[in-house]
Amino acid sequence: MTAAAWIRRLEPLLLAALGALHSLIFVHTAAWPLQLLCVALLAWRVQAAPPRRAALLGWAFGSAWVGAGTWWLFVSMHRYGGLPAPLAMAAVAALALAMGAYLGVAMGLYARLRRGRGVLPDALLWAALWLLAEIARGTLFTGFPWLASGYAQVDAPLAVLAPWVGVYGIGAALALLSALPAVAARMGARALGLSLAGVAAVLGLAAALGPAAFTLGHGTLRVSLVQSNVAQDEKFAVEHLPGALQWLRQALDAAQGDLVVAPETAIPLLPQQLQEFDPNYWPALRERFEHSPQAALIGVPLGDFEQGYANSVLGLSSHTADRDPYRYDKVHLVPFGEFIPTGFRWFTRLMEIPLGDFERGPLNAPSFVALGQRLAPNICYEDLFGEELAQRFGEPAHAPTVFVNVSNIGWFGQTVALPQHLNISRMRTLEFQIPMLRATNTGVTAVVDEQGKVTAQLPSFTRGTLDAVVQAREGVTPFAWWAARAGLWPLLLAALATIALVLLRVRRA
Incomplete structure (x- = not known):
């Protein structure tokens, strides 16, 4: 040959x-x-x-x-x-x-x-x-x-x-x-x-x-981003829940930032489960943030097994003291991990996923208005879809001034998935020219500015809180304008x- x-x-x-x-x-x-x-x-x-x-x-x-x-x-x-x-x-x-x-x-x-x-x-x-x-x-x-x-x-x-x-x-x-x-x-x-x-x-x-430059400075925020570092095989284990939830409560209580953010499913229990586990846990968190100058965004699943449940973020501030907390439900779900494609239930049954069939939230979700800013949560995989995040920029007066990504990619261990996801978030900040706060379970917890630069970062696979200052931005880029409409x-x-x-x-x- x-x-x-x-x-x-x-x-x-x-x-x-x-x-x-x-x-x-x-x-x-x-x-x-x-x-x-x-x-x-x-x-x-x-x-x-x-x-x-x-x-x-x-x-x-x-x-x-x-x-x-x-x-x-x-x-x-x-x-x-x-x-x-x-x-x-x-x-x-x-x-x-x-x-x-x-x-x-x-x-x-x-x-x-x-x-x-x-x-x-x-x-x-x-x-x-x-x-x-x-x-x-x-x-x-x-x-x-x-x-x-x-x-x-x-x-x-x-x-x-x-x-x-x-x-x-x-x-x-x-x-x-x-x-x-x-x-x-x-x-x-x-x-x-x-x-x-x-x-x-x-x-x-x-x-x-x-x-x-298409956006302008819109004030600064002191932020505290919590990284809980709970191993994925321990996250839903009954024997590990008390210690993990106690540490989270202490971290949230001790946080000094104007805005405190806890990662995706930081509280890994549905409301009824949390109520049975500790009836005072959620009321105490509400008391902590609704009667202080601080605000918080906390990842928690909402709903129940009978009516359906969502992968959500709840927002607490002085404005929610006499009303329901702000709620954001994840829109773009992960196939097999968060919803079951037609004909593949047999496949997902082979895996041990405690919460794996979520309901979707609305695409054009409102921002969490707090501390003079419009904070736009997105959950983990959602920040891959810039054209979907752009839907929030259709009305410039209500456009986000800060993105907040809460993630748990502890599912993937100490792999290149973490830096890959960080670079995805960096691209979103370049597209929209507003900063991204990333609060994650195992990493990468970081602050990314409107130019895609990482200005503060917590070492991955460590338990702690990242304290930093971020400049919010107001304005709409050409990409945000046309992607919001088309x-x-x-x-x-x-x-x-x-x-x-x-x-x-x-x-x-």
């Missing part, structure tokens, strides 16, 4: 290795140029491939990208969910292959539609199909946008596009800049040189200009229009 034949046979495996390498950049974001190289190499190999071959290469790259980046799902299903290891590994592999199929279809379409009559038309076609694949992965069947390509650019020059076009727009720009030299390489040294110079010029200009449709239509214009131009030529 010739060397060329061996390379052809091994090429899907090589592209899979490249996809796995690509997944590392979502943690090590300072290595963002490597992402451009990985995507450019994929584009280069797809250029000469027939449609079926291109689809296979895209599928290999995309599946390894998702699989290597989300292997920690195995920890949640096997270590904490009790699923047998072979079945947990198969589930992660099945998810990766399914998510990789979006990129595979896009690459197959690219190979079928491209005509090789110009660097820019082919590169634009590549970027438009890349964008369609990412939007499809992030929205269809409730969506799984974890590791969307734009997140790896959070520390890169292309991050200046965030307040204009959001993470998917950044991904499209990344795809375009990566495809230009890949397409040009097959058209001669002069074309390659010009394309590389163009890419360098765009990145240099973006770095020099920096982000435009969701991701503008990007979707832009991708379809680009494909149509490129094909029309090629046919006329």
